[in-house]
Amino acid sequence: MTASLGHSAILVALALxxxxxxxxILGARTGRQRYFAGARAAIVGQFFLVxxxxxxxxxxxxxxxxxxKYVAFNTTRATPVYYRVTGLWGALEGSLLLWExxxxxxxxxxxxxxxxxxRELMPWVLMIFSTVSAFFLAVIGFASNPFESVFPVPxxxxxxxxxxxxxxxxxxxxxxxxxxxGLTVPYAFAMAALIKGRLDGDWIVTTxxxxxxxxxxxxxxxxxxxxxxxxxxGWGGYWAWDPVENAAFMPWLPATAFLHSVQVQERRxxxxxxxxxxxxxxxxxxIFGTFLTRSGIISSIHAFSSGPVGTLFLxxxxxxxxxxxxxxxxxxxxxxxxxxxxxMVSRESAFLLNNVVLVSALFTIFLGTIFxxxxxxxxxxxxxxxxxxxxxxxxxxxLLLVFLMGVGPMIAWRKASWDNLKRNFLWPxxxxxxxxxxxxxxxxxxxxxxxxxxxxxxxxxxILFDTALAVRARCRIAGxxxxxxxxxxxxxxxxxxxxxxxxxxxxxxxxxxxxxxxYSIERQATLNVGETLAVGQYKIRxxxxxxxQQPTHYRVQGAFRVFNNGDESGVFxxxxxxxxxxxxxxxxxxxxxxxxxxxxxxxxxxxxxxxNRATLKVLVRPLVAWIWLGGLVIALGTLVAIWPFKQSxxxx
Amino acid sequence: MRRSRFIxxxxxxxxxxxxxxxxxxxxxxxxxxxxxxxxxxxKPSKDRFLRMGGMVVQGSLQKxxxxxxxxxxxxxxxxxxxxxxxxxPPDLFSEGKGAVVEGRFGADGVFQATIIMAKHSEEYSPPxxxxxxDLRSFVPDAGEKRP
Numbered sequence: 148m149t150a151s152l153g154h155s156a157i158l159v160a161l162a163l164x165x166x167x168x169x170x171x172i173l174g175a176r177t178g179r180q181r182y183f184a185g186a187r188a189a190i191v192g193q194f195f196l197v198x199x200x201x202x203x204x205x206x207x208x209x210x211x212x213x214x215x216k217y218v219a220f221n222t223t224r225a226t227p228v229y230y231r232v233t234g235l236w237g238a239l240e241g242s243l244l245l246w247e248x249x250x251x252x253x254x255x256x257x258x259x260x261x262x263x264x265x266r267e268l269m270p271w272v273l274m275i276f277s278t279v280s281a282f283f284l285a286v287i288g289f290a291s292n293p294f295e296s297v298f299p300v301p302x303x304x305x306x307x308x309x310x311x312x313x314x315x316x317x318x319x320x321x322x323x324x325x326x327x328x329g330l331t332v333p334y335a336f337a338m339a340a341l342i343k344g345r346l347d348g349d350w351i352v353t354t355x356x357x358x359x360x361x362x363x364x365x366x367x368x369x370x371x372x373x374x375x376x377x378x379x380x381g382w383g384g385y386w387a388w389d390p391v392e393n394a395a396f397m398p399w400l401p402a403t404a405f406l407h408s409v410q411v412q413e414r415r416x417x418x419x420x421x422x423x424x425x426x427x428x429x430x431x432x433x434i435f436g437t438f439l440t441r442s443g444i445i446s447s448i449h450a451f452s453s454g455p456v457g458t459l460f461l462x463x464x465x466x467x468x469x470x471x472x473x474x475x476x477x478x479x480x481x482x483x484x485x486x487x488x489x490x491m492v493s494r495e496s497a498f499l500l501n502n503v504v505l506v507s508a509l510f511t512i513f514l515g516t517i518f519x520x521x522x523x524x525x526x527x528x529x530x531x532x533x534x535x536x537x538x539x540x541x542x543x544x545x546l547l548l549v550f551l552m553g554v555g556p557m558i559a560w561r562k563a564s565w566d567n568l569k570r571n572f573l574w575p576x577x578x579x580x581x582x583x584x585x586x587x588x589x590x591x592x593x594x595x596x597x598x599x600x601x602x603x604x605x606x607x608x609x610i611l612f613d614t615a616l617a618v619r620a621r622c623r624i625a626g627x628x629x630x631x632x633x634x635x636x637x638x639x640x641x642x643x644x645x646x647x648x649x650x651x652x653x654x655x656x657x658x659x660x661x662x663x664x665x666y667s668i669e670r671q672a673t674l675n676v677g678e679t680l681a682v683g684q685y686k687i688r689x690x691x692x693x694x695x696q697q698p699t700h701y702r703v704q705g706a707f708r709v710f711n712n713g714d715e716s717g718v719f720x721x722x723x724x725x726x727x728x729x730x731x732x733x734x735x736x737x738x739x740x741x742x743x744x745x746x747x748x749x750x751x752x753x754x755x756x757x758x759n760r761a762t763l764k765v766l767v768r769p770l771v772a773w774i775w776l777g778g779l780v781i782a783l784g785t786l787v788a789i790w791p792f793k794q795s796x797x798x799x
Numbered sequence: 800m801r802r803s804r805f806i807x808x809x810x811x812x813x814x815x816x817x818x819x820x821x822x823x824x825x826x827x828x829x830x831x832x833x834x835x836x837x838x839x840x841x842k843p844s845k846d847r848f849l850r851m852g853g854m855v856v857q858g859s860l861q862k863x864x865x866x867x868x869x870x871x872x873x874x875x876x877x878x879x880x881x882x883x884x885x886x887x888p889p890d891l892f893s894e895g896k897g898a899v900v901e902g903r904f905g906a907d908g909v910f911q912a913t914i915i916m917a918k919h920s921e922e923y924s925p926p927x928x929x930x931x932x933d934l935r936s937f938v939p940d941a942g943e944k945r946p
Contacts, residue, residue: 491804507816514820529831531850536827540819671887673864751887762864762887 150215150294153203157294160196160251161284163189167277171270183270187258190273193280194255201248204241204293208234213304216297217241223306225699229317236320239441239456240293245321247283249328254280257332257357265353271339279331282463290455315375323368323395327433329361330402334430337423341474346419346481351409355642356789362406363785365399370656370778381736383669383747383766385774388537393516394436397509401429404505407498407555414560415495419482420475421502427471428509434464439516490562497555504548511540538664546598549657552650553606556643557613575608599661603654610647638792645788652784655777662770671751671764682765685746686710690718692759701725703732705750705761709739721750721763744769829901834878837904851880851910852899860894873900873910880904884912 167189174182204217208231213219221234221241235241254276261269287293336350372395377385386392405425411418438460475482488495514521515532522530557571583601591597614633621632637644670682674689681687690706707719722735738747747766753759829850837851851873859872869884871894882900892898892915900912 491808503812507812511816511820511823515823518824531829531831532824532827533829534827536823539826540823543819671867673867760864762867764887 149203149207149212150296153200153207154288154292154294156196156200156203157284157288160193160200161281161288163192163196164277164281164284167193168274168281171274174270186270186273186277189277190251190254190258193277193284194251197244197248197251197280197284200287201235201244204244205232205235208232211304213302214296214298214300215293216295217293219297219301219304221304221306223304226304226306233317236324237316240287240291240295242320242324243283243287243291243456244293246324246328247280247287249321249324250276250280250283250331253328253332257335261353265349267343267345268336268339268350271342272335275335275338276331279335282459286456286459290459315371315379319368319371319375322364322371326361326363326365326368327398327436329357329364330398330426330430330433332357332361333405333426337426338471338474341423341471341478344478344481346478348412348416348419351412351422355409358402358406358409359785359789362399362402363782365402366781367778369396369399370775370781374775374778377771378736378738381734381749383736383749383764383768385663385771388515388534390516391440393512393537394432394439397436397512397516398429398432400505400509400512401425401432404502405429408502411495411498417487417495418499420479423475423482424472425502425506427468427475431464431467431471434460434467438464492558492563492568494555494558494560494563497551497558501548501551501555504544504551508541508544508548511544512537515540542595545657546595546602549599549602549606549654552653553602553609556647556650557609571613572609575605575612578608579605593665596661596665599657603657603661606650606654610651614644614647637787641790641792642788645784645786648784648787649781650784652777652780652782655773655780657777659770659772659774659777662773663768666769668767669764670766671762673760673762676759680763680765683767684712685765685767686713687719687748687763687765689759689761689763692753692761697724699726703750703753705753705763707748707763709746709748711746719746719748721748723750723753740772742770742772745771833875834873834880835875837880837910838878847903848901849904849910850899850901852897853880855892855894855896855898857895869915873898880910881908882910882912884915886913886915888915 167186170182170185170189174180174186204215206212207215207218208222209228211218211222211224211226211231217238217240218234221237222231226234236245254273257276258269258273261272265272333350333354336354340346340350369392372392373385376387377383405422408418408422408425412422438457441456441460488499490496515536519529519531522528553575554572559567579601582604583597586597586600591600614636617636618629618632621627621636622629625632625635627635668683670680672680674680676689676691679686679688686709688708688710690708692703692705694701694703696702701724703723703725704720705722707721709716709719716739719737719739721737723732724735725732734749734751736747736749738745745766745768747768749764749766750761751764752762827848829848831850831852834851834853837849853873853875856872856874856879859870861870862868867885867887869888870881871884872879872881874880884900884902899916900910901914901916902910902912905911
């Protein structure tokens with residue numbers, strides 16, 4: 148019953164989506180307005196139908212309706228209600244439905260917000276939404292149906308992968324999908340602008356907030372993924388350059404490039420073709436990511452089922468690339484750039500270089516991810532490149548990017564004068580060099596981390612220095628108090644100051660990555676009861692093992708008393724959980740996090756529960772906490788940038 | 800004049816990027832081989848980083864838990880290669896199961912593995928009641944969850 152309701156809703160929505168594609172074309176042919184209204188109605192209809200479908204699946208999951216295969220595979224009677232709901236994105240079929248649901252929510256929002264605006268563009272914007280939606284609906288309806296029934300109906304379900312039973316799983320996939328789907332908004336406006344030949348950059352101004360929002364969700368999705376990997380997967384790292392991680396990270400790069408390069412177009416009318424290409428690439432990569440992870444062509448530690456879905460996504464990807472770039476070529480005459488760069492030392496060129504670096508990073512990551520395919524096709528041998536490749540190639544690029552973060556926002560447009568450079572960068576550079584000297588003398592002798600910390604300091608100083616100058620000017624002119632001057636500045640120019648706060652957040656992440664990449668300590672040993680392992684300034688004494696039967700699994704817990712520089716800091720209990728329907732146990736690492744470093748304990752094995760011998764892996768990872776803190780600062784900065792202040796429209 | 804400057808800039812950037820990619824690949828490239836392919840090589844590629852897949856031969860596993868060293872053999876049905884590993888192998892690593900080892904092939908004919916990856920099975924196994932309730936030992940099958 149629930150299943151047929153959900154499935155029919157999907158099929159009717161598909162019919163509406165097709166109408167949503169045809170209607171604007173008919174409207175353009177005949178000139179009748181009611182066809183354009185039809186494009187809108189198609190979106191609204193899809194919104195309600197897909198919502199019905201999604202709610203049906205959630206209802207089936209919550210009521211554990213095991214006649215539906217998807218429910219039987221992803222819940223059990225014992226699963227708590229909230230994990231039943233998150234079962235919606237526990238596997239492929241439901242994930243696609245969630246994706247479609249978010250997409251159609253975004254489409255509905257766009258249709259509603261711009262009801263009376265952009266009359267020329269809107270029918271085409273909605274057509275693009277319907278096109279993407281039609282693809283997903285067709286996949287959900289025919290190739291990967293979450294409402295498929297199973298017979299005989301099992302007595303109990305198989306349940307989620309226990310690794311997914313974690314609070315972060317509630318947020319990670321929806322955040323990431325929202326980021327992916329959010330990129331559809333600027334893409335749809337860009338395509339509509341191309342179709343109508345209205346390429347004055349209106350679409351960029353309109354989609355500004357949407358793009359920032361999408362970027363924010365993409366950033367958070369990746370960070371929460373890293374957090375989950377670090378805190379739950381229990382291998383002591385937060386990023387492994389796994390193809391699945393790369394697939395989620397790649398769209399972030401052109402999206403970030405786009406956020407910067409559109410400012411050049413807004414300000415100077417340059418880079419029109421480039422901006423359109425970036426958004427096409429960013430959107431395509433969200434589809435490519437799904438293709439990559441669902442087609443099984445690249446082996447990944449993340450186990451996913453494969454099937455016809457991969458091929459469908461590849462076809463859709465080809466369709467998007469050919470039609471989008473075809474349209475771009477067709478409109479090439481309208482996209483002639485206006486002025487060229489006036490000077491190599493200017494904000495334009497800083498942004499341009501930022502774009503080149505981001506796209507280079509994208510290219511290298513893309514190449515590394517699909518390298519096994521290339522080498523197989525070209526040389527007949529499978530050669531893969533692992534984390535060392537990605538690290539050695541992207542670290543220099545990202546360091547250059549950090550440097551540009553310190554320069555770009557402060558340097559003058561058109562042509563930076565010597566005075567401008569001296570005024571904005573002399574003191575920050577001097578301060579950063581002093582920090583470098585200090586670090587070199589006291590702690591850090593390795594080149595890359597030293598460079599990373601120095602550049603980070605430069606960014607922080609240049610942001611603080613610039614803000615301080617602006618605040619001082621306001622205090623003098625308007626006679627304001629420092630705090631209120633800062634608030635006025637941020638409100639008057641929220642995109643700039645929001646962006647600067649985001650940059651500070653990125654710097655914190657860079658610090659965390661630089662520290663933990665360069666100065667981690669890793670030890671593993673098998674200990675008898677009473678034995679002590681020394682790692683850095685820590686001494687870890689093994690005090691015994693305890694096994695206990697839990698409702699869903701059998702648990703083995705180790706007790707390790709930790710001494711930090713001789714001071715006791717408590718007993719750590721890393722755990723191994725043995726689930727009856729899983730072949731291998733699931734480790735639960737224990738860690739203590741401080742701003743200087745994390746201590747991370749993993750129980751990797753034990754022999755003879757009675758004899759009490761345990762194999763322990765210990766990691767000391769400096770500065771990791773700053774990565775998560777950076778995420779919070781980025782969220783704050785994004786809020787500053789997009790918060791709908793009343794006056795901001797006036798001052799911009 | 801201006802155009803030529805851009806071309807020069809572009810070439811410099813491209814060259815730098817190619818250099819980065821080239822060196823990165825050379826250091827990080829991992830070649831997939833089977834035990835037969837490795838045996839067939841006339842001069843074993845000692846300096847190459849290899850990834851070898853196969854089955855762990857039944858009865859070949861010798862482990863020393865105190866020093867965390869493992870010796871076993873990997874076979875593809877035709878040829879067998881001895882492997883030495885120090886560390887903690889993954890959850891699913893055991894005799895008779897598929898495994899992938901990563902490392903270098905020593906001149907002594909022993910594969911010096913730095914990473915062991917066990918093959919994950921995606922097949923569904925029905926729940927068994929209380930399978931682990933009398934669990935007495937768990938020999939490190941886990942640990943290195945990821946390479």
